[in-house]
Amino acid sequence: MRTDVIVVAAGSGQRAGDGIPKQFRTVGGRAVLRRTLEAFLGQPGIRHVLPVIHPDHGAWCAEVMAGLEGVLPPVSGGATRQASVRAGLEALAADPPDVVLIHDAARPFVSARLVADAIAAARLHGAAVPALALVDTIKALTNNDFVGSGPDRNSLRSVQTPQSFRYDLILSAHRARIGTDDLTDDAAVAEAAGHRVAAFPGDPTNTKITTPEDFVTAERNAALELTDVRTATGFDVHAFGPGDHVMLGGIKIPFDQGLSGHSDADVVLHALTDALLGTIGSGDIGHHFPPSDPQWKGAASDVFLAHAVALVRKAGGRVAHLDATVVCEAPKIGPHREAMRERIAAIAEISLARVSVKATTSEKLGFTGRREGIAALASATVRLPWVD
Template identity: 80%
Template sequence: MGLRTDVIVVAAGSGQRAGDGIPKQYRSIGGRTVLRRTLEAFAGSNGIRHILPVINPEHAALCADSAAGLPGVLAPVAGGATRQASVRAGLEALADDPPDLVLIHDAARPFVSPRLVARAIAAAERHGAAVPVLALVDTIKSVPETGFIASGPDRDALRSVQTPQAFRYALIRDAHRLQTHSAHLTDDAAVAEAAGHKVAVFPGDPANVKLTTPEDFVTAERTAAADLLDVRTATGFDVHAFGPGDHVMLGGVRIPHGFGLSGHSDADVVLHALTDALLGTIGSGDIGHHFPPSDPQWKGAASDQFLAHAARLVRDAGGRIAHLDATVICEAPKIGPHREAMRARIAAIAGISLARVSVKATTSEQLGFTGRREGIAALAAATVRLPWID
């Protein structure tokens, strides 16, 4: 049995250099927050027992959304005024059930790979303290106040340092306890060195970039999109008959009408068809599988929760919704006056932009049950992008 390994994900910073808005660890890239991508990377890596986020308590709700449903993620702890204080808080929070090894990682490095995690674990076990590094490819020069370059250091001897930095837990915990007032120490390797420990190096990963500036997020979006090479399209179809009532629910919008629609839930044919289409893209059955009509809890239920559930399953699979398209088939009510409201509601439920939703309407030229005004039908198509899995 391997050594118990926990991960501390440092996510307490404000990320001011990334531009205005919420802290960078809660911004979205490729349909998922930076923090969620980081947590997913460790949750999907072999040998990891627990993952502990260290956060600003004011962002507890944002953290909870990012961590929802991920195995091994512990309740977050409050960070401190500095990175060093935040790491120390995380280390102390693990003390009651301490791991053998601990990896300390910046939340703003969401592209950490399972291979790099495995190298970090092996290096910590072998050396007690180790960090991932990359050789420099650019020449480094000193620029004094004169504005002219001076001679620089030997590039061959220099390395850039990444995270996760890897340690024996007791070693780095005790080192942090010794350095409670050393605010000048910028990473955990420096804390270990200040406590008298030698820190080994192991190969880093060029893809394991830290998101710092607005330009970094533009590049990260391209990287995330490049990972979603599996484009899938699926369809959905639903029918409900008219019954007593004074309105119908279509696309999450209440539309006045001389009849209602009969069904176990609110009978929203548009949302039902879209739900089936999304479930089809990930091979996850149909709406009846997830929300059985025989279950009384769904009697009269709002159908927005069905579509939201399907969209969440797509995101949990690492996917991104590229487009949702619905066609309503009926003689009445008229869909045109409500089209934009339906688009906006569907976009909000699925968590996508309005530009990614299309709603159309047609009649059946007075043919069939819709032509006889006995009910409403809806066709839907969903297109998603997923990570390629053979």
């Protein structure tokens, strides 16, 4: 049976605090919406994933979806969730699926088990929702804010998404409600059309991001996904040559000599690039940017470091820390240390607290001691999903 997924991302997320809509903010270095879309891509039985977005959010969505395969072009939603879901359902009508899953973009931690169970439940029952038993006792408040009696929690459930349906069932149910967009989930739409909705076990980790505090929890959850912590090192050296400045850590430092190299000879960024490439077993800087290739002659080394960071992210990882040590007699590194940290953090798109730059001399020993060049040592720590 063909299964499509509608990801509802048309809201403004006002309860999440100031800033851009919550579905476009990042958790663990990836936008919430991208995380949600990726959670469905490649799952057994999934044919297409369709985002439904606010008409004004096209540019944000395009940036989030860049490079994703299997995601249909987004469609514009309506003023209510019900209207947005209906827009997504109608967009699938030309080539309809057998089963459709309807999921909130703000639930980026949906598991493969939950997706599989949702598909199976829709095939079996026609309409189904994931549900969790309540842990807390529920109480009603009286008019003067005193605790009154409450319902029996044993019969209550907290309902999640993805909610799953036979496509023809939920489409006709939504069409029957045109002009009455007062229902907050698709199970209620199905029930209003006279269909029984089954419940299947939800997932406590399938949390919804609603408030600023939820982003804190989501960051912790994202970190728990990345249990493979790796550290690798890098080293680079360049000789002095003619010039009036050196590039170190992405910063132009005035000096009475330059550094010789095919690119801008930034030993700090080169060493950091090799360290990052080492964490994912992806060769070295010469493999990705051969010195024999004329396009890299004089190139800014920012490009090399950004490329290595992108490869780590493509592997599903995050850069946890970058550390560099510059070895030279001159120029003085101290006055430029913070500018180098800031530039490295900007290139790697990580916080300043995750970058360290240090400097030392070789006590006038060796080629650096004789002021023949500059060396740099680097280490990189990344967090990756565990893969056996």
